[in-house]
Amino acid sequence: MIRFDQVSKRYPGSDEALRGVSFEIAQGELAFVTGHSGAGKSTLLKLMAAIERPSSGTVLIGNQNVSKLRPRIVPYMRRKFGLVFQDHKLLYDRNCFENVALPLYINGVTGQEAAKRIRAALDKVGLLGKEKAMPITLSGGEQQRLAIARAVVSRPSILIADEPTGNLDETYAADIMALFHAFRQVGVTVIIATHDAHGINSIPGKMLHLDHGKLTVS
Amino acid sequence: MKHWINQHTLVWRLVLARICRNKLATLLIWAVIGIALCLPAILYVIIDNVNQLAGEVKNEPQISVFMKLDADKATVANIKSLLEKHSGISNLKFVSKDSAWKAMQDSALTDNIAANLKHNPLPDAFFIQPKAHAPSAIDQLQHELQTLEGVEHVLADADWAKRLYSILELGKKAVWVLSGLLGFALVTIIGNTIRLQILTQREEIEVSKLIGATDGFIRRPFLYAGTLYGLGGSLAALLFVNGIITIFNLSVADLAELYGSSFILALPDWQISLGITACAVALGWLGSYIAVNRSLARLNPH
Ligand SMILES: Nc1ncnc2c1ncn2[C@@H]1O[C@H](COP(=O)(O)OP(=O)(O)OP(=O)(O)O)[C@@H](O)[C@H]1O
Ligand SMILES: [Mg+2]
Numbered sequence: 001m002i003r004f005d006q007v008s009k010r011y012p013g014s015d016e017a018l019r020g021v022s023f024e025i026a027q028g029e030l031a032f033v034t035g036h037s038g039a040g041k042s043t044l045l046k047l048m049a050a051i052e053r054p055s056s057g058t059v060l061i062g063n064q065n066v067s068k069l070r071p072r073i074v075p076y077m078r079r080k081f082g083l084v085f086q087d088h089k090l091l092y093d094r095n096c097f098e099n100v101a102l103p104l105y106i107n108g109v110t111g112q113e114a115a116k117r118i119r120a121a122l123d124k125v126g127l128l129g130k131e132k133a134m135p136i137t138l139s140g141g142e143q144q145r146l147a148i149a150r151a152v153v154s155r156p157s158i159l160i161a162d163e164p165t166g167n168l169d170e171t172y173a174a175d176i177m178a179l180f181h182a183f184r185q186v187g188v189t190v191i192i193a194t195h196d197a198h199g200i201n202s203i204p205g206k207m208l209h210l211d212h213g214k215l216t217v218s
Numbered sequence: 219m220k221h222w223i224n225q226h227t228l229v230w231r232l233v234l235a236r237i238c239r240n241k242l243a244t245l246l247i248w249a250v251i252g253i254a255l256c257l258p259a260i261l262y263v264i265i266d267n268v269n270q271l272a273g274e275v276k277n278e279p280q281i282s283v284f285m286k287l288d289a290d291k292a293t294v295a296n297i298k299s300l301l302e303k304h305s306g307i308s309n310l311k312f313v314s315k316d317s318a319w320k321a322m323q324d325s326a327l328t329d330n331i332a333a334n335l336k337h338n339p340l341p342d343a344f345f346i347q348p349k350a351h352a353p354s355a356i357d358q359l360q361h362e363l364q365t366l367e368g369v370e371h372v373l374a375d376a377d378w379a380k381r382l383y384s385i386l387e388l389g390k391k392a393v394w395v396l397s398g399l400l401g402f403a404l405v406t407i408i409g410n411t412i413r414l415q416i417l418t419q420r421e422e423i424e425v426s427k428l429i430g431a432t433d434g435f436i437r438r439p440f441l442y443a444g445t446l447y448g449l450g451g452s453l454a455a456l457l458f459v460n461g462i463i464t465i466f467n468l469s470v471a472d473l474a475e476l477y478g479s480s481f482i483l484a485l486p487d488w489q490i491s492l493g494i495t496a497c498a499v500a501l502g503w504l505g506s507y508i509a510v511n512r513s514l515a516r517l518n519p520h
Contacts, residue, residue, distance in 0.1 A: 049428075051428060072432075075427075075430045075431060075432045075433075075435075076430065076432075077430075078428070078429060078430035079429070079430035081429075081430075083428065083429060085428075089421070089424070089425045089428065091421060091422050091425060092421075093422075094422075102422075102425065102426065102429065103429050103430070105225070105228065106426060106429060106430055106431045106435060107430075108222075108224070108225050110224040110225060110228050111224055150429075
């Protein structure tokens with residue numbers, strides 16, 4: 001499903017963020033990306049979602065080489081993913097409902113059908129009562145859950161979450177992890193980057209540990 | 219299909235909501251575009267009216283063909299039949315040297331002169347009204363007639379027409395130049411407005427791109443907004459043009475009455491109005507397209 005082959009990434013004007021990383025994630029698998037701050041976790045996830053391109057090596061999603069994608073195809077590629085960004089990237093001039101609606105509108109789902117799915121997604125993360133609230137009025141954890149709702153609303157086949165439980169207390173973190181696990185059980189490939197290792201022991205999954213851009217299999 | 223309609227109504231709703239939120243700004247943009255468009259439109263209307271007036275004026279250009287004094291009757295008859303058949307001539311009048319001589323003797327003004335002359339100094343002459351009034355056409359006809367056998371001299375009294383035509387030509391060119399410049403200004407005004415909107419919506423665009431929006435999806439609301447600016451601006455321009463000309467006509471009518479004429483400036487017809495609207499809409503679209511594409515290019519480094 002997702003295959004990295006000797007992937008290195010160097011940002012202009014900085015050291016290599018990833019060095020010769022190779023691994024494979026099968027369809028329907030759950031994988032955790034761990035490592036210290038600056039280890040290259042976010043970079044790894046961005047390469048998967050075709051947000052960044054590798055400096056060398058190949059990234060294969062399905063059977064498509066991400067670095068060889070024509071620019072026209074990239075948007076359609078990205079729609080396969082549900083993305084939870086580390087900095088959430090919520091729209092602060094739109095209410096919760098509209099934030100979650102964005103991926104659906106991009107996919108061309110509108111009206112009643114969209115409303116139904118948006119409410120279902122908000123319900124899953126426990127924000128159903130806040131659909132009219134503006135994101136700025138939400139707590140850090142609530143914003144994080146809103147970002148998760150937006151990532152799952154269009155029922156992606158691959159869910160990529162960058163530190164999705166960073167601001168959550170343990171019960172919510174466990175809830176969210178259980179939610180990801182549930183997605184996995186319906187066949188969604190789930191990849192989660194996290195720096196706290198103890199939250200993830202409860203759930204079985206593949207571990208990808210990064211240390212200064214190098215993958216150390218644990 | 220339903221899907222497609224849904225998406226477009228959604229975009230229109232979004233765009234209209236944004237416009238409603240910035241009523242004053244939108245009105246100002248419409249006014250600015252309206253003023254920019256109404257300058258060449260008014261100039262055009264004036265020139266168009268003068269052009270029509272010029273066409274109606276009785277003082278049509280005339281070409282006089284004077285024959286050689288020694289041209290015999292056969293040559294003159296030959297030329298006469300040639301001119302009668304000529305396709306560029308609408309009216310032909312022949313004045314023989316004898317009738318001209320007689321007229322001269324009969325006229326109280328010139329009978330003295332005629333009496334002092336021993337014989338008839340006048341040539342046979344043709345007076346021609348050409349079909350085409352353009353100076354170039356008259357010039358051409360003049361040269362053509364000059365080469366005919368037995369013709370001494372061809373006189374074209376086309377100077378008046380020439381001058382009027384060159385002024386009108388100049389005016390038309392001025393309309394084009396002015397339209398070009400103001401069209402450019404329009405693209406710039408709308409492009410800049412859209413650019414500012416893009417700046418305020420930067421985050422939304424970025425996020426949308428990250429989660430799989432196509433360039434078309436991002437462009438659409440801005441293109442619609444630009445088109446609406448063009449449309450609103452052109453309607454404002456039509457309002458201005460019609461208003462200004464109507465006010466103008468009140469004074470023109472007074473003036474024309476003094477000269478016993480009923481001349482007033484005609485309002486732009488529906489073709490012109492439609493043309494202005496179509497141009498403004500197209501330029502609005504173009505301005506926003508350029509603005510969005512420049513922003514998108516900055517967002518897509520690949
Ligand atoms: N856009 C960028 N331009 C330049 N350097 C970058 C960029 N993004 C990341 N880096 C560098 O790449 C390295 C890896 O960054 P990355 O964001 O992948 O780390 P991370 O593992 O996600 O860290 P954290 O846990 O703090 O989020 C860092 O040294 C960072 O400075
Ligand atoms: Mg990170």
